[in-house]
Amino acid sequence: xxxxxxxxxxxxxxxxxxxxxxxxxxxxxxxxxxxxxxxxxxxxxxxxxxxxxxxxxxxxxxxxxxxxxxxxxxxxxxxxxxxxxxxxxxxxxxxxxxxxxxxxxxxxxxxxxxxxxxxxxxxxxxxxxxxxxxxxxxxxxxxxxxxxxxxxxxxxxxxxxxxxxxxxxxxxxxxxxxxxxxxxxxxxxxxxxxxxxxxxxxxxxxxxxxxxxxxxxxxxxxxxxxxxxxxxxxxxxxxxxxxxxxxxxxxxxxxxxxxxxxxxxxxxxxxxxxxxxxxxxxxxxxxxxxxxxxxxxxxxxxxxxxxxxxxxxxxxxxxxxxxxxxxxxxxxxxxxxxxxxxxxxxxxxxxxxxxxxxxxxxxxxxxxxxxxxxxxxxxxxxxxxxxxxxxxxxxxxxxxxxxxxxxxxxxxxxxxxxxxxxxxxxxxxxxxxxxxxxxxxxxxxxxxxxxxxxxxxxxxxxxxxxxxxxxxxxxxxxxxxxxxxxxxxxxxxxxxxxxxxxxxxxxxxxxxxxxxxxxxxxxxxxxxxxxxxxxxxxxxxxxxxxxxxxxxxxxxxxxxxxxxxxxxxxxxxxxxxxxxxxxxxxxxxxxxxxxxxxxxxxxxxxxxxxxxxxxxxxxxxxxxxxxx
Amino acid sequence: xxxxxxxxxxxxxxxxxxxxxxxxxxxxxxxxxxxxxxxxxxxxxxxxxxxxxxxxxxxxxxxxxxxxxxxxxxxxxxxxxxxxxxxxxxxxxxxxxxxxxxxxxxxxxxxxxxxxxxxxxxxxxxxxxxxxxxxxxxxxxxxxxxxxxxxxxxxxxxxxxxxxxxxxxxxxxxxxxxxxxxxxxxxxxxxxxxxxxxxxxxxxxxxxxxxxxxxxxxxxxxxxxxxxxxxxxxxxxxxxxxxxxxxxxxxxxxxxxxxxxxxxxxxxxxxxxxxxxxxxxxxxxxxxxxxxxxxxxxxxxxxxxxxxxxxxxxxxxxxxxxxxxxxxxxxxxxxxx
Numbered sequence: 001x002x003x004x005x006x007x008x009x010x011x012x013x014x015x016x017x018x019x020x021x022x023x024x025x026x027x028x029x030x031x032x033x034x035x036x037x038x039x040x041x042x043x044x045x046x047x048x049x050x051x052x053x054x055x056x057x058x059x060x061x062x063x064x065x066x067x068x069x070x071x072x073x074x075x076x077x078x079x080x081x082x083x084x085x086x087x088x089x090x091x092x093x094x095x096x097x098x099x100x101x102x103x104x105x106x107x108x109x110x111x112x113x114x115x116x117x118x119x120x121x122x123x124x125x126x127x128x129x130x131x132x133x134x135x136x137x138x139x140x141x142x143x144x145x146x147x148x149x150x151x152x153x154x155x156x157x158x159x160x161x162x163x164x165x166x167x168x169x170x171x172x173x174x175x176x177x178x179x180x181x182x183x184x185x186x187x188x189x190x191x192x193x194x195x196x197x198x199x200x201x202x203x204x205x206x207x208x209x210x211x212x213x214x215x216x217x218x219x220x221x222x223x224x225x226x227x228x229x230x231x232x233x234x235x236x237x238x239x240x241x242x243x244x245x246x247x248x249x250x251x252x253x254x255x256x257x258x259x260x261x262x263x264x265x266x267x268x269x270x271x272x273x274x275x276x277x278x279x280x281x282x283x284x285x286x287x288x289x290x291x292x293x294x295x296x297x298x299x300x301x302x303x304x305x306x307x308x309x310x311x312x313x314x315x316x317x318x319x320x321x322x323x324x325x326x327x328x329x330x331x332x333x334x335x336x337x338x339x340x341x342x343x344x345x346x347x348x349x350x351x352x353x354x355x356x357x358x359x360x361x362x363x364x365x366x367x368x369x370x371x372x373x374x375x376x377x378x379x380x381x382x383x384x385x386x387x388x389x390x391x392x393x394x395x396x397x398x399x400x401x402x403x404x405x406x407x408x409x410x411x412x413x414x415x416x417x418x419x420x421x422x423x424x425x426x427x428x429x430x431x432x433x434x435x436x437x438x439x440x441x442x443x444x445x446x447x448x449x450x451x452x453x454x455x456x457x458x459x460x461x462x463x464x465x466x467x468x469x470x471x472x473x474x475x476x477x478x479x480x481x482x483x484x485x486x487x488x489x490x491x492x493x494x495x496x497x498x499x500x501x502x503x504x505x506x507x508x509x510x511x512x513x514x515x516x517x518x519x520x521x522x523x524x525x526x527x528x529x530x531x532x533x534x535x536x537x538x539x540x541x542x543x544x545x546x547x548x549x550x551x552x553x554x555x556x557x558x559x560x561x562x563x564x565x566x567x568x569x570x571x572x573x574x575x576x577x578x579x580x581x582x583x584x585x586x587x588x589x590x591x592x593x594x595x596x597x598x599x600x601x602x603x604x605x606x607x608x609x610x611x612x613x614x615x616x617x618x619x620x621x622x623x624x625x626x627x628x
Numbered sequence: 629x630x631x632x633x634x635x636x637x638x639x640x641x642x643x644x645x646x647x648x649x650x651x652x653x654x655x656x657x658x659x660x661x662x663x664x665x666x667x668x669x670x671x672x673x674x675x676x677x678x679x680x681x682x683x684x685x686x687x688x689x690x691x692x693x694x695x696x697x698x699x700x701x702x703x704x705x706x707x708x709x710x711x712x713x714x715x716x717x718x719x720x721x722x723x724x725x726x727x728x729x730x731x732x733x734x735x736x737x738x739x740x741x742x743x744x745x746x747x748x749x750x751x752x753x754x755x756x757x758x759x760x761x762x763x764x765x766x767x768x769x770x771x772x773x774x775x776x777x778x779x780x781x782x783x784x785x786x787x788x789x790x791x792x793x794x795x796x797x798x799x800x801x802x803x804x805x806x807x808x809x810x811x812x813x814x815x816x817x818x819x820x821x822x823x824x825x826x827x828x829x830x831x832x833x834x835x836x837x838x839x840x841x842x843x844x845x846x847x848x849x850x851x852x853x854x855x856x857x858x859x860x861x862x863x864x865x866x867x868x869x870x871x872x873x874x875x876x877x878x879x880x881x882x883x884x885x886x887x888x889x890x891x892x893x894x895x896x897x898x899x900x901x902x903x904x905x906x907x908x909x910x911x912x913x914x915x916x917x918x919x920x921x922x923x924x925x926x927x928x929x930x931x932x933x934x935x936x937x938x939x940x941x942x943x944x945x946x947x948x949x950x951x952x953x954x955x956x957x958x959x960x961x962x963x964x965x
Contacts, residue, residue, distance in 0.1 A: 305709030475697025
């Protein structure tokens with residue numbers, strides 16, 4: 001990071017800051033981070049966030065297990081990750097300091113609530129001595145503020161009980177960092193007014209705490225720590241700050257509009273997917289029906305039932321729910337009905353790491369059903385891209401009459417970034433084409449409807465109940481191609497298994513070809529999927545800035561793979577595949593194309609940083625240079 | 629929905645060969661349904677039969693309507709989505725005791741609780757047929773089957789009690805030996821707005837033959853079946869010589885001559901409180917004592933799909949129909965020139 005001394009008001013300029021708010025689960029760190037992010041977005045920075053919170057709702061106060069953090073990277077240029085390491089850490093108690101200090105850049109800034117560093121809290125965090133006074137923070141710029149006390153004083157004349165006043169100390173912290181990093185105050189003040197409307201004392205306390213924090217920065221002569229990050233130069237347009245789950249929800253609504261048929265969501269609450277259910281339940285005026293089902297199986301079953309009735313049937317879940325839905329997804333493969341199954345991946349197996357990210361469900365999406373049951377798989381690459389990935393998943397499902405699995409992950413779900421709002425007039429329409437008349441003449445010369453008579457893409461008609469004359473029966477039992485009648489004939493089953501595979505494989509002709517960005521003539525290509533796109537892009541830019549060459553192929557479609565991928569990959573000396581699993585895409589590419597792809601993996605519950613991938617790619621680039 | 633043309637039984641039958649075992653009770657249920665449908669005044673196109681897995685679940689293949697043969701236990705869930713999405717359809721769910729009360733028990737109780745507009749026909753034969761003779765959740769204690777060679781040690785479900793406990797708004801019971809009674813119960817289920825559960829005592833002549841014979845054979849019915857009729861005292865027997873009284877919340881069979889007609893409980897299927905209906909359902913937990921059939925409960929309660937549709941309509945009239953452009957700009961935005 002370059003810091004230039006801009007002499008105006010003695011505020012130095014930085015091209016970016018990575019700020020991490022850390023505190024107890026009850027300290028409101030997610031909200032504080034979210035507010036700082038919103039103010040920065042409205043100010044015009046580019047940004048990316050990484051919320052991190054424990055699975056427990058409220059772990060014992062003051063303990064390491066209860067630390068909740070929110071990292072935000074703000075920048076004056078286009079960025080794709082929440083930053084390699086925080087440059088500023090706001091620690092509301094000793095546990096937060098102890099748990100998150102190791103992440104901080106050497107020499108970074110530590111802002112602490114000194115009131116929380118009493119003996120009891122120090123003990124809970126495992127400190128033998130007070131790090132604020134024992135010299136252990138000498139390598140950092142330390143800013144201490146008695147946030148609790150100053151918040152209580154600020155609220156003293158407002159008729160707020162001291163205990164309630166103390167709850168506003170996160171707004172003190174927000175006020176202080178807003179001053180330090182020159183954030184506009186209006187968005188936060190307006191937000192407090194709106195959020196707590198009707199609760200006058202809460203509004204007054206939060207505003208007073210925010211103002212007190214802001215004033216503290218000025219009066220405590222912290223000017224030397226001030227930094228300014230200018231707005232980023234982004235493509236012209238209207239922007240909004242959006243996280244992955246919201247973008248995905250809006251994408252589903254958009255797809256429903258583009259298809260002209262209603263959206264139906266069957267879902268069972270599960271972290272980190274529940275926010276999609278919450279968001280869609282709010283938008284009934286779009287004709288959206290949401291069912292909070294009795295379990296994961298009912299959720300996908302109801303979505304399938306709605307799809308059979310002519311709606312866009314969607315179910316949302318995470319890994320454990322995917323396992324439960326597998327049989328119904330197999331039914332949808334057999335029925336050849338549109339169904340969108342959305343997996344917001346988290347750390348597994350089993351309950352695993354519910355609030356942490358991972359991308360280890362790819363092979364489950366590929367193969368996790370009994371029998372030969374292929375289906376298309378689409379993955380989102382960034383928080384805002386979840387919007388377009390959702391539309392693509394619906395398009396494939398509806399136009400190709402197939403269940404589609406859409407993979408997102410916990411990082412994309414909760415992370416946010418500025419999004420240039422698309423022009424809704426420019427969105428592609430989705431062709432539904434319900435069947436309306438018989439499509440076959442039987443031996444008696446009568447016009448009849450054959451539910452499994454296919455078109456040139458091997459797609460069968462979608463005849464919904466209520467359509468005159470097209471009554472038919474379909475089911476999970478093997479059926480005759482064409483008539484759809486039950487058939488146990490050996491040759492028919494073999495033909496149907498192959499038809500089901502072929503029709504999914506043919507989708508490769510209805511998706512864009514794979515493309516190498518960066519330097520397509522480089523010796524080394526990085527192949528990524530899902531949220532790893534951001535870190536790979538960040539790493540590629542660093543390597544390019546240092547004069548190195550790297551090609552980057554990002555896969556939106558994991559099944560079928562783009563038709564040109566094998567040829568494209570064969571043009572590189574080395575192929576490296578970074579994944580948040582133990583090498584699942586790499587295994588697929590090696591099996592499919594017989595190439596010696598190399599796997600780079602991370603399964604810590606954290607996304608890759610650009611720094612980690614820069615190093616990994618550099619190793620490959622250096623090796624390629626050594627091998628003329 | 630278009631007006632229904634006049635149809636006959638033949639119009640409701642498919643060209644598919646019916647593949648139940650000869651003598652199976654399912655045949656008489658199928659006949660009852662196919663004969664009833666022309667009388668309901670509905671179009672075949674607007675009718676959907678949904679099923680899970682099991683012998684009973686083959687039912688949709690034999691009805692010339694829309695049909696969806698799903699997977700084991702999940703038919704109430706699949707049908708819930710269909711009925712929510714398409715309030716214009718008549719959705720029937722057909723399944724057996726294993727399908728609906730074992731693997732699919734959770735979906736059944738929640739469909740009943742939500743009061744989704746479904747006509748659920750539960751073919752209870754107290755055995756697993758398609759998997760060739762294992763005990764089911766309605767098999768009696770001591771039942772010897774392939775999977776219980778020393779006799780079942782499990783307490784069976786009473787389907788009517790289960791449905792009443794699951795807040796069902798319509799619960800009835802009938803049996804496969806009385807087409808007229810079946811048709812009356814199915815018609816009532818069709819007419820009921822919301823989830824209607826009809827338990828059908830059905831004979832599996834291969835794996836559990838005669839399970840209900842003590843109740844349903846022609847010369848036993850008068851004394852063994854208690855025909856519930858709304859608004860009438862609950863009594864049975866060739867000359868109505870037996871009746872049912874409710875004492876301390878419990879149902880008990882009495883001699884009308886001894887107890888007096890005024891002591892008998894007058895059946896009220898519309899009672900908001902299901903306690904009496906539940907007490908009546910507890911009269912019989914085995915197939916060798918007088919067992920009530922008929923409509924236990926038929927109360928009006930808001931139907932699920934139409935409640936959801938009403939919320940959508942209310943939202944559209946207050947917020948206006950969905951505007952995608954507006955949605956995408958609904959959070960704070962800023963301009964980059």
